[in-house]
Amino acid sequence: MSLNLQDQYDKIYKYCYFKVKNKEIAEDLTQETFLKYFNRKPRINRGKNLAYLYTIAKNLCIDFYRERGRSDALYVHDDKVQLQSSNSDEVSKFEINYAVRQAVSMLPVDLQELLLLRYANELGINEIANIMNISRFSVYRKLNKALDLLKTVLREEGF
Amino acid sequence: MLMRNKHYNSKKEKRFNLEKELKHAFDTPPPARKEQFINRLDYPRASRFEFISSQIGYIRKRVWICSLVLFMITLICLYSTKASVSLIWVVSSAFPFISLLSISEIAKSTTYNMEELEMSCKYNLLEVSLIRLGILGLANLALLIGIMLLLTCKTDFGLDFGFIRLGLYLLTPYLLNCYGTLFVINRLQSRETMYFCGAVTTFVSALNILLATQVDEIYTEKYRICWDIAFIILVIFCVKELVKLFKKMEELQWNSSLTA
Numbered sequence: 001m002s003l004n005l006q007d008q009y010d011k012i013y014k015y016c017y018f019k020v021k022n023k024e025i026a027e028d029l030t031q032e033t034f035l036k037y038f039n040r041k042p043r044i045n046r047g048k049n050l051a052y053l054y055t056i057a058k059n060l061c062i063d064f065y066r067e068r069g070r071s072d073a074l075y076v077h078d079d080k081v082q083l084q085s086s087n088s089d090e091v092s093k094f095e096i097n098y099a100v101r102q103a104v105s106m107l108p109v110d111l112q113e114l115l116l117l118r119y120a121n122e123l124g125i126n127e128i129a130n131i132m133n134i135s136r137f138s139v140y141r142k143l144n145k146a147l148d149l150l151k152t153v154l155r156e157e158g159f
Numbered sequence: 160m161l162m163r164n165k166h167y168n169s170k171k172e173k174r175f176n177l178e179k180e181l182k183h184a185f186d187t188p189p190p191a192r193k194e195q196f197i198n199r200l201d202y203p204r205a206s207r208f209e210f211i212s213s214q215i216g217y218i219r220k221r222v223w224i225c226s227l228v229l230f231m232i233t234l235i236c237l238y239s240t241k242a243s244v245s246l247i248w249v250v251s252s253a254f255p256f257i258s259l260l261s262i263s264e265i266a267k268s269t270t271y272n273m274e275e276l277e278m279s280c281k282y283n284l285l286e287v288s289l290i291r292l293g294i295l296g297l298a299n300l301a302l303l304i305g306i307m308l309l310l311t312c313k314t315d316f317g318l319d320f321g322f323i324r325l326g327l328y329l330l331t332p333y334l335l336n337c338y339g340t341l342f343v344i345n346r347l348q349s350r351e352t353m354y355f356c357g358a359v360t361t362f363v364s365a366l367n368i369l370l371a372t373q374v375d376e377i378y379t380e381k382y383r384i385c386w387d388i389a390f391i392i393l394v395i396f397c398v399k400e401l402v403k404l405f406k407k408m409e410e411l412q413w414n415s416s417l418t419a
């Protein structure tokens with residue numbers, strides 16, 4: 001359970017950070033998510049409960065912007081992730097990572113969210129469908145669309 | 160064709176790399192208050208009862224089904240045929256197979272090479288095995304008592320032998336099988352363990368049938384002392400083998416902690 005909680009904390013934090021682009025606020029929202037979750041659910045289980053956890057996080061992020069009237073700034077990128085590079089290998093990794101980040105930022109927000117849930121947070125198709133309130137078929141279709149768009153952008157960039 | 164395959168493979172590789180890159184495309188600054196929050200978070204943990212009841216779900220259905228089938232067969236035999244002493248050896252010869260099913264639940268981890276993994280889990284193998292053994296033991300006891308009640312109520316065995324003696328006749332082959340299978344499990348560590356256990360069970364069951372049919376008056380007062388001694392010796396041997404099994408699990412846990 002403790003391992004699971006540690007893992008879920010990181011993933012929810014990543015999700016909130018993606019939404020609010022601020023470390024402090026993302027962590028506050030993550031903690032609030034867990035507090036709300038444990039107020040209503042006995043334990044973190046797999047399946048729909050995980051979708052429930054994400055739904056709380058999503059609603060908290062929406063509430064945050066609603067309260068502060070910042071909805072227009074919701075998806076403004078503010079990359080503060082420190083990527084250190086020491087040798088040429090690292091530099092090339094950094095370049096690829098930067099290019100992918102840039103390419104991802106060009107995608108529509110719903111596709112970005114989908115990629116985050118699928119590849120960064122490693123959620124299953126069913127879980128993503130539950131979180132995003134769409135069908136499994138839509139998840140597959142959007143994922144393929146996102147990957148195709150990304151490839152096109154990256155190809156234009158010379159990758 | 161070859162070119163097409165090559166193209167397909169490189170396309171797949173590209174997508175794979177892209178997916179790998181995507182994993183890091185959403186990297187975030189590390190959370191600063193994570194450990195503090197998790198340590199202080201008072202989330203409801205699973206209670207002991209919840210843990211025990213969850214273990215029932217992991218016991219294979221065939222254990223319950225076979226126990227029920229044995230009970231039903233006894234019931235049918237009692238109502239459809241004239242009950243005789245032979246019913247005792249029929250039922251007591253079937254009991255070792257119930258114990259085999261229970262033992263197979265404990266040997267499952269070894270059979271599927273999952274011991275090491277289960278040792279590193281929150282509830283380790285020893286704890287889980289103890290709880291499952293407890294559940295299976297209780298279920299077997301309930302089955303035994305149910306059959307004994309049926310036999311005493313519906314036949315004259317209750318009057319002839321008394322409840323405890325009837326239990327002695329039914330339990331002794333069961334205990335002999337428990338000892339035999341535990342002996343095998345403690346000394347053999349392979350996927351074939353269950354086949355040896357099956358052989359032991361068949362042997363015990365056949366021996367029981369042979370003794371009951373070949374030795375006259377085996378269920379009489381004449382052999383009572385033999386049954387009593389066999390029962391006590393088997394209980395001691397079973398306990399010894401169980402202690403050995405648990406010690407072995409503890410050793411495994413100790414080894415896992417050293418190599419972790």
